[in-house]
Amino acid sequence: MRKVLPLKFFNRPTLAIARDLLGKFLVCKTHDEKFAVMITEVEAYDGPHDKASHAHRGRTKRNEIMFGEAGRWYVYLIYGMYSMLNIVTGPKDYPAAVLIRGGIVTEGGKWKVKDGKIILNGPGKLTQFLKIDNTLGERRAEKKSGCWIENRGVKIKKSDIKKSPRIGVEYAKEWAEKPYRFYIDH
């Protein structure tokens, strides 16, 4: 079973989407290579009041895509060297997105192997592996854009989903403590 998630999948509450993305497959065709990664770690950035979100200080040229239609990629550069891959969620004009932070490679490429699995633990490593940069930004998560998400029938038990505060957002005060990071063990 390989079903490409329709764009309407992303026009739902952001926290639910974040949880539902665990066990789904991020598939990319870039530079004549095909990669597939089972998503194991995500973070939600939900709404204009989320102080950890780029949208918290209002609409700018950079974060405008977060206010746009659901199912588009939001890619940006951090610390001058790492691209972060997010998928825009929720209705138009409501700024929200899910950051894809980690996964297990099932097709393509070569990387560090741990316990027989190729682990991408960290959002910068994931985009490096998939050769994603901001040229993907603002495109839709569908086949013709080169990157999309599939349901391949993997079931994740609700009891296997772990939560924690988000990484690297200590500045966000009370929002930094919210359990908006979801992950499953490798």
Place this chain on the structure above:
DNA sequence: AGATTGATCCAT
């Protein structure tokens, strides 16, 4: 704990 690295944003 410190260096890396550059786009973005806002105050000077």
Place this chain on the structure above:
DNA sequence: TGGATCAATCTG
């Protein structure tokens, strides 16, 4: 226009 900031990663 300049400088502070930053959803990270590596090395030690």
